[in-house]
Amino acid sequence: MKKTLFGIIALLFCTLASAQEFKINHGPYLQNMGSDEVTVYFTTSKEAFSWVEVTGDKWTKPQRFATMFAGQYNAYNKENRVQITGLRPGTKYRYRLVSKEITEYRPYKVTYGDSIATAWEEFTTFNPKQQSLSFVLMNDGHDKPQKVKNLLGKFPLTNVDMVVYLGDMISYYEKEEAPYYGYIDPSVEIFAKNKPFISIRGNHEMRGKLTRNYMNIIGCPNDRFYNIAYFGCTALIMLDPGEDKPDTQPVYAGMNSYDGYRMEQIEWLKKEAKSKQFKAAKNKIVLMHIPPIVTDDPNIPEEYTATELEKHFKPLFNELGIDIVISGHTHRHIVAEKGERGNNYPIITNDNEDVMLVNSNKDGISIKIISEKDKVILDRKFK
Template sequence: MVNCFGTNTMNRRSFLRGSAAALAAGKVLLAQSSSTARAAPATVPASRPALSPPMLLNPSAAEVTVVCAVPGLCTGWVEYGIDQQLGQRADGAVHGLKPLSDRILRLPITGLTPGTRYWYRVCAMPVDASTGRRGSLLLSEISSFSTLDPAADRGAFAVWNDTHEQKPTLEKLSAMLQADPVDFVVWNGDITNDIHSEAKIPAQFISPFGIPLADSVPMFYARGNHDTRGRDARRLPEYICGPQGRYHYAFRHGPVAALVLDTGEDKPDNHPSYRGLADFAALRTEQRRWLRQAIDDPAFRSAPFRVAFMHIPLVWEAPIPENWPKVWGSGIKGWICEDGLAKWHDLLVEAKVHVVISGHTHRPAWFAPKPGRPWGQLIGGGPKPDEATAIVVRADRNRMEFTVRNLKGEAVISQEITAG
């Protein structure tokens, strides 16, 4: 069994939705990796534009999941290796069935080496559901990524939040990432405004506007409150989720141990807008039980620095903007997660978390640790280009530096934390 920090090499739990009838109809199948050596990569030229840029999700020391949107019903696999000759292949199979989807292929690669650069490409084979005939092979470009390494002396990551399908913001964030590379990105919620159509999920989350957001720098995802809205928000875990199919999880890279928590919606479950369909208070209680165990993991306890990611901040200690009470309604402090603070604060203190990193308010802010709250609260901006931010964190075993930059590259917040 993989613990929450991915410190062993057994496969994570995967999920399969649908029956044989759904398979024929091309519904999404989530694939558990089966990685096997092959003599050489496929020889079809990598010039077909039909696949989306791949997304690398949930990296660890030993694995990563490759997600790619497809133009029609396809099966597929990943070719990978330690150089551009590739030479190995990861097939997806659940209960003996290889992946088949008319929307995405979700293909884990397992058995990797910590802190190692790998090259890969996605291979998708169109399939006629009625005849079984195969079409011409579709290939992504060959790209590379590096696995995480819990034993590394240094680590760096970026945090994006509240991009809300803003193309100029996403383009600039991608350009900033290319100019200032890091080891991974945390996409910290509110990727979209709502999810009313499952068919639109790949374009909203996997390859918005065709921008290659995570084809070479792996990504973690924290769910935002807008990502829970709309009928087909219930389908989102089939496309993008955390390890073990959850939106709360933990991981370790170098000197930084991380917790990812799901703050849910920004109003009480009984609010009329949810029509009796929300149960996020119970989810936060469930996460408290999980958090109790996660913070006792040696991989977490031994880290020089400990960070928690969650979309909605737990505190806001600046003057309240005049329009906020009007946005959320009388008596609702929707700019913070009061229930999360009540249920998680004592465990975050016990865990000696240094900083909670959030979004949601669309206003960057830093609230330094103080008596009774020994962790700092950092908040990113967004979503429009003149309001959006990229948070970059760099750490070694002695200090952790984080900088919040606007999309012009200007630092709006800079802080340094020492180990201890």
């Protein structure tokens, strides 16, 4: 009896001790990878002062990078995003996280607690001379980390430039843990310490009381969820269609204004399309969670945004010479062929059970889709 009681007390003590342990509890994961920069994201279990040390190329001694604003380093925080700049294209670097717990932060006395220095990890910056782009893409994971891991295993990630998550990787953002549990932690485990992912919002990432924090934990170049990136001969256009139902739906409580936000993206894209880089891009790939085509009963509220996208974005995509649109959201594999509904480009909607490998180079765009059960769903060249 005494032994059992002692065991229970010891277990309780260990549990409490581990709950209070100072550690990196999420990450590091790489975001906003470019040819001369990358941003490292991670969280600590307690308030701390954290930075990233980088070595490689001309930096024989580790260089220290920390986030600073108006003369103060970011400190007494848990969520970290540290931008590493001054890198050279197509170059390999090593990095590690260093963090000092802050046990007390008084006006005239700061007390540090435990310190952490992680193992060194590697990354390689993008090479702008590289003409091809390849990425693995999945969507609609809805809080299923094991499925994310299974799908990530279908294509060798060493051969791709990055992974793209095309929305609804979580169902709601009500708890801080949701995005980490749903897909970020499995990504860190498998590739994201060394290779970047791009996360494009789905309508479900817009639900829940923490939704406005999403831009603090994933890369948002230019502080936007919609963006464009150029890789060799490819323009990757990432759009953010918003919720699926009208802004006036009672469940949104008057707090959404996606109609105007979609129009803002149209104006932005029209402007971007005038750039030399856009015009020179041989392959123009659009990534957007909700497909710009109605795939269900057009009278149901859930098809409102698809209807709007078909009405406003479809003609714009035709005008700009978009080569392919890749979407998710429907939980069905659908290929809307070029010309099927006035679209001068194919629209591929990826199922929630499948993973896609996209290769884009001067010879065109090829897509292979494999299901979680290893069935080849699609294997086609689209251009």
